Amino acid sequence: MTSSRTSASQQRPPRRKRVVLADRRGERRVPRTIIELEDQSSMGEAMVRGLVRAQLRTSLLLAGISVLVLGGLPMLLRWVPLLSEIRLWNIPLPWLVLGVLPFPFILLIGYAATRAAERHEREFAELVQR
Amino acid sequence: MNPWALGGVVLIAVGTFGLAVWGSRGARTTSDFLLARRMVGVERNAAAIAGEYLSAASFLGIAGLLLKDGIEALWYPIGYTAGYLLLLLFVAAPLRRSGAYTLPDFAQVRLDSGRVRTLATVLVVLIGWLYLVPQLQAAGVTLATVTGISYAGGIVLVAIVVLTGVLSGGMHVVTLVQAFQYGVKLFAIAVPVFVLFFVFLGDDAQHRRGLDQPTSPVFERATTVHIETDVRLRVTSPVWVKVLSGPGPERLSGPVRQDEPTGGTVYLAPGMHSVSADSELRFPAGSTVPVVDDAEPNNRAWLSPQDGDSYELFETYSLILSTFLGTMGLPHVLVRFYTNPTGRSARRTTLVVLGLLGLFYLFPTVLGVLSRFYVPQLLVSGETDAAVLLLPTAMLQGWPGELVGAITAAGAFAAFLSTSSGLVMSVSGVLFTDLLPGKLSNFRLVALGSCILPAALAVIAIGRDISQSVGLAFAMAASTFFPLLVLGIWWRGLTAVGATSGLVVGGGLVLLAVFLGAFLGDGYGWWSAVLLQPAAFTVPLAFAVTVLVSKLTARRVPENTGRVMLRMHTPDRLGFTRDRSAEHHAAEQDSPATVPSRSNGRHRLRRGRRRR
Numbered sequence: 001m002t003s004s005r006t007s008a009s010q011q012r013p014p015r016r017k018r019v020v021l022a023d024r025r026g027e028r029r030v031p032r033t034i035i036e037l038e039d040q041s042s043m044g045e046a047m048v049r050g051l052v053r054a055q056l057r058t059s060l061l062l063a064g065i066s067v068l069v070l071g072g073l074p075m076l077l078r079w080v081p082l083l084s085e086i087r088l089w090n091i092p093l094p095w096l097v098l099g100v101l102p103f104p105f106i107l108l109i110g111y112a113a114t115r116a117a118e119r120h121e122r123e124f125a126e127l128v129q130r
Numbered sequence: 131m132n133p134w135a136l137g138g139v140v141l142i143a144v145g146t147f148g149l150a151v152w153g154s155r156g157a158r159t160t161s162d163f164l165l166a167r168r169m170v171g172v173e174r175n176a177a178a179i180a181g182e183y184l185s186a187a188s189f190l191g192i193a194g195l196l197l198k199d200g201i202e203a204l205w206y207p208i209g210y211t212a213g214y215l216l217l218l219l220f221v222a223a224p225l226r227r228s229g230a231y232t233l234p235d236f237a238q239v240r241l242d243s244g245r246v247r248t249l250a251t252v253l254v255v256l257i258g259w260l261y262l263v264p265q266l267q268a269a270g271v272t273l274a275t276v277t278g279i280s281y282a283g284g285i286v287l288v289a290i291v292v293l294t295g296v297l298s299g300g301m302h303v304v305t306l307v308q309a310f311q312y313g314v315k316l317f318a319i320a321v322p323v324f325v326l327f328f329v330f331l332g333d334d335a336q337h338r339r340g341l342d343q344p345t346s347p348v349f350e351r352a353t354t355v356h357i358e359t360d361v362r363l364r365v366t367s368p369v370w371v372k373v374l375s376g377p378g379p380e381r382l383s384g385p386v387r388q389d390e391p392t393g394g395t396v397y398l399a400p401g402m403h404s405v406s407a408d409s410e411l412r413f414p415a416g417s418t419v420p421v422v423d424d425a426e427p428n429n430r431a432w433l434s435p436q437d438g439d440s441y442e443l444f445e446t447y448s449l450i451l452s453t454f455l456g457t458m459g460l461p462h463v464l465v466r467f468y469t470n471p472t473g474r475s476a477r478r479t480t481l482v483v484l485g486l487l488g489l490f491y492l493f494p495t496v497l498g499v500l501s502r503f504y505v506p507q508l509l510v511s512g513e514t515d516a517a518v519l520l521l522p523t524a525m526l527q528g529w530p531g532e533l534v535g536a537i538t539a540a541g542a543f544a545a546f547l548s549t550s551s552g553l554v555m556s557v558s559g560v561l562f563t564d565l566l567p568g569k570l571s572n573f574r575l576v577a578l579g580s581c582i583l584p585a586a587l588a589v590i591a592i593g594r595d596i597s598q599s600v601g602l603a604f605a606m607a608a609s610t611f612f613p614l615l616v617l618g619i620w621w622r623g624l625t626a627v628g629a630t631s632g633l634v635v636g637g638g639l640v641l642l643a644v645f646l647g648a649f650l651g652d653g654y655g656w657w658s659a660v661l662l663q664p665a666a667f668t669v670p671l672a673f674a675v676t677v678l679v680s681k682l683t684a685r686r687v688p689e690n691t692g693r694v695m696l697r698m699h700t701p702d703r704l705g706f707t708r709d710r711s712a713e714h715h716a717a718e719q720d721s722p723a724t725v726p727s728r729s730n731g732r733h734r735l736r737r738g739r740r741r742r
Contacts, residue, residue, distance in 0.1 A: 070208065074447065075443075095204075095433075098208065102208045103208075106208075106212055113215075114477055
């Protein structure tokens with residue numbers, strides 16, 4: 001038994017795990033929750049499911065908004081000819097709407113998505129470390 | 131021929147190689163590479179991703195399609211950018227944490243099935259080639275325009291350059307080179323846009339009014355057009371044309387009157403006419419421009435989104451679907467994400483990529499609009515992809531025009547150089563691991579094969595639009611890998627059988643559309659729209675089949691699903707992420723930016739040397 005333990009510790013020193021945890025200020029309880037996750041106990045499983053669901057909900061919501069806005073444009077521009085008569089700086093509105101506006105819009109959605117996803121992850125990590 | 135442009139192209143080639151050699155010089159050992167990998171910041175990484183992604187389809191193709199189709203073509207740049215948004219929303223961070231390096235890797239990690247892996251390999255190669263062919267076509271067009279050598283000669287030349295770069299190894303290794311390519315491309319599109327736009331503002335005001343009128347574009351001055359491939363022209367108002375050489379126009383509908391005394395002058399009445407290859411036509415100043423049959427002849431319809439049949443709306447939506455969902459399935463896109471150290475940085479990198487792409491895509495639009503005024507002769511020859519290259523000399527006389535032309539030529543060269551070497555690299559890497567693993571000489575063989583075949587295809591398939599062929603690659607990626615990736619990352623119920631059926635159905639249907647499209651030729655109406663942009667049918671179908679078959683085989687959900695989900699979705703700092711490559715081949719760690727197989731081969735070579 002001792003020999004197997006020494007060989008195991010030679011292959012995978014437990015020190016590495018401690019280094020990772022040393023980053024966090026959380027103490028004794030941290031390993032227990034992480035072990036729960038690692039072992040995929042019903043509680044750990046439920047936590048991961050909750051995280052995945054939260055992330056998916058945000059992603060779907062933001063994807064839905066962008067699909068509605070961008071996907072609505074071809075219809076809108078096609079069925080509302082009035083928009084094509086409007087000009088800004090002598091450029092027809094549809095060209096501005098399709099040539100310029102989508103890019104900052106996409107960037108904005110991407111920024112919101114990054115913020116939300118990182119927030120979910122932070123909450124999850126705090127939950128694990130509580 | 132423009133000597134300045136030739137100089138620009140040579141400069142880019144030399145600069146890229148030089149930077150590759152200089153950049154890889156310091157990084158010889160494993161630790162060097164590991165260190166570099168951690169130090170590569172989010173911004174540089176994003177610039178590298180954008181640099182590899184902005185292909186000839188972006189640099190030349192968008193302006194070309196704008197010249198031809200008008201406002202509808204603006205959906206290409208929107209889709210190319212929004213594809214990364216969906217990548218950010220659904221794929222980037224979990225994929226990075228899964229440790230998968232390529233799509234076949236992901237299939238194996240997630241589904242633990244050799245069969246899905248093989249199928250994914252086949253599809254990666256197929257998509258890579260579908261994407262590579264138009265890149266090489268663009269290369270042929272660019273070099274033929276710039277240096278005056280033949281189209282096929284240009285393709286062969288570029289294939290050789292790409293192959294040399296890939297085989298010498300330095301090309302793809304260094305993130306710095308790709309980041310540099312982004313800078314080159316942004317510079318090469320932004321500077322001409324600013325210069326030419328001010329030229330345009332200084333020009334006669336009559337140009338600016340012309341676009342409102344429901345008429346065709348007009349030749350500003352007498353113009354000679356050389357026709358390289360057979361074209362069908364639509365004439366809206368009668369025009370006199372002088373046939374300088376070649377067979378000249380033939381009537382398809384509407385009368386042609388040969389006027390004997392003037393010698394070779396032909397009267398084109400409204401209707402369809404065909405002109406065979408190698409004809410040279412001279413149009414007098416002020417005559418309206420006959421346009422190739424798939425281009426928009428009417429300036430007003432070109433300008434506004436209302437006109438056109440209902441199937442054009444379908445085409446637009448299908449295009450939106452394929453570009454939004456297809457980006458995540460392109461072989462050279464995913465490999466780059468591995469350079470990020472964590473899932474969180476992968477996400478942030480993607481966000482910066484969105485900004486960089488959005489910035490770039492503001493510019494081709496302006497060039498596309500300007501080319502409608504200044505190079506309408508491309509609408510006659512059908513070579514609209516050359517618009518960006520010819521616009522500077524058409525607008526500016528003398529050396530300033532040639533200098534600006536040199537800048538765009540260099541940018542175009544950078545565009546297909548970076549994208550096609552990235553593609554050849556990832557395709558041959560995937561082929562190498564799954565088909566002919568082992569010695570480095572095998573890798574050379576595979577790389578040679580994966581470059582020659584698309585080059586041959588590009589020589590044969592002359593005359594198709596770059597952005598459109600790229601669109602098919604996107605449709606293929608969207609119909610196969612989008613369901614696999616998204617369901618694999620977010621749904622526990624995915625089974626290997628379900629994934630296989632989805633890949634087969636999606637890939638098979640797109641292939642069917644490609645072949646039917648090739649046999650039936652270009653046409654109009656619903657059939658041709660569906661065959662050209664099949665994504666609106668194939669993507670939902672493939673998705674539904676994947677879900678349905680997975681549900682039917684619900685008992686065969688892989689056992690390690692829970693563990694993989696845990697690894698993909700938990701925050702990086704909890705430490706569940708484990709690089710597959712770290713587990714299996716320690717060697718792959720030493721160059722995260724290369725395809726694993728390559729470093730694998732190198733590793734073996736090194737080991738062999740050590741033994742000796």
